[in-house]
Amino acid sequence: MVLVRLLDITKINMSPLVSIIMNCKNGEKFLQESLNSVIQQTYKNWELIFVDNKSKDNSKNIFEKYGDNRFKYIYLNEEVNLGTARQEALKNCSGDFISFLDTDDLWFEKKLEKQMEFFQDKDVGMVISNTVFFSDKKNKKFYKKDPPSGFVFFDLLKNYFISLETLICKKEYLKKISFEFDKNFSMISDLDLTIRLSQICKLSYCPLVLSKWRIHSSSDSWNKKNLFFLEKMKFIEKFKLGNSDINQQKFIEFKKIFIKNANFSLLFNQIEFGEKKLEIIKNLNNKNFHFYQFCILLFLILIPFNKILIKFYRKIFSITP
Numbered sequence: 630m631v632l633v634r635l636l637d638i639t640k641i642n643m644s645p646l647v648s649i650i651m652n653c654k655n656g657e658k659f660l661q662e663s664l665n666s667v668i669q670q671t672y673k674n675w676e677l678i679f680v681d682n683k684s685k686d687n688s689k690n691i692f693e694k695y696g697d698n699r700f701k702y703i704y705l706n707e708e709v710n711l712g713t714a715r716q717e718a719l720k721n722c723s724g725d726f727i728s729f730l731d732t733d734d735l736w737f738e739k740k741l742e743k744q745m746e747f748f749q750d751k752d753v754g755m756v757i758s759n760t761v762f763f764s765d766k767k768n769k770k771f772y773k774k775d776p777p778s779g780f781v782f783f784d785l786l787k788n789y790f791i792s793l794e795t796l797i798c799k800k801e802y803l804k805k806i807s808f809e810f811d812k813n814f815s816m817i818s819d820l821d822l823t824i825r826l827s828q829i830c831k832l833s834y835c836p837l838v839l840s841k842w843r844i845h846s847s848s849d850s851w852n853k854k855n856l857f858f859l860e861k862m863k864f865i866e867k868f869k870l871g872n873s874d875i876n877q878q879k880f881i882e883f884k885k886i887f888i889k890n891a892n893f894s895l896l897f898n899q900i901e902f903g904e905k906k907l908e909i910i911k912n913l914n915n916k917n918f919h920f921y922q923f924c925i926l927l928f929l930i931l932i933p934f935n936k937i938l939i940k941f942y943r944k945i946f947s948i949t950p
Contacts (some may be wrong), residue, residue, distance in 0.1 A: 644674040648724030652714045654682040656732030660691050666736045672741035678718045683708040712818035716810040727798045733843040734794040740839040747833040753843045754802035754830025757795040760840040778834045782827040786883040793819045794840045802830045816857040858895035900929050
């Protein structure tokens with residue numbers, strides 16, 4: 630038994646340290662489930678950087694009950710947006726690899742073990758896996774087919790496909806970009822980070838379902854969709870290439886695609902949540918959409934039962950709280 634224990638310790642010491650960033654703002658409802666999924670990891674050399682964003686619930690007490698010396702607690706005296714909170718967490722990470730888990734999401738026990746194997750390729754700076762989006766009513770596997778891998782900068786601009794709870798980043802590459810998390814972003818701080826990283830490193834995909842992303846009515850991802858799309862527009866407006874090897878003309882083309890898709894999603898969301906038709910039509914006419922996007926939006930604006938149609942679409946193809 631002593632020999633086995635010594636071998637286990639040696640294996641842990643040989644494994645790179647993974648820092649897990651968890652930001653909490655009144656996250657008591659699902660927090661214990663999330664923390665348990667970290668404790669149960671088969672990969673043992675990790676630390677959890679828990680940033681308490683001035684929570685007013687029982688989150689701190691739940692966290693402190695674990696008494697694990699790998700848990701690090703940081704309390705913010707002033708409430709900040711998500712980008713700022715994640716940057717604060719990042720400053721306190723000791724690991725050579727950075728991963729992310731929100732207080733309402735879950736990891737399967739082999740999540741870190743399986744994904745860390747992909748960093749044997751020195752050019753890989755990000756690794757993702759498949760995941761399950763779930764609510765009280767429904768479960769859905771995120772990737773129906775394998776997403777792009779390798780140098781995916783243009784793929785991410787065309788159709789952003791990274792779910793944060795699956796992501797592990799190599800700190801070596803984080804140090805090479807001009808900054809890590811942009812404090813001006815709350816909803817898209819991870820999108821901003823990963824697109825910047827994709828200019829200088831490869832992304833690998835582990836084709837296993839290793840996590841679960843929870844959709845619920847109190848989630849900012851559901852309640853602040855408009856802000857999500859508006860931040861995407863701010864991101865692309867100020868984005869500048871940091872790598873001279875990327876084709877400038879191709880970037881301009883894909884930037885236009887990114888803008889069209891963000892505007893389409895924004896107007897679709899405005900229709901779904903019943904904003905004024907005249908304002909939506911005005912926005913529709915002011916945007917340069919693909920023809921099919923224009924037709925879909927115009928159809929949804931004009932038909933009287935558009936909310937019923939969208940609700941049916943969500944029920945079949947998506948997951949709602």
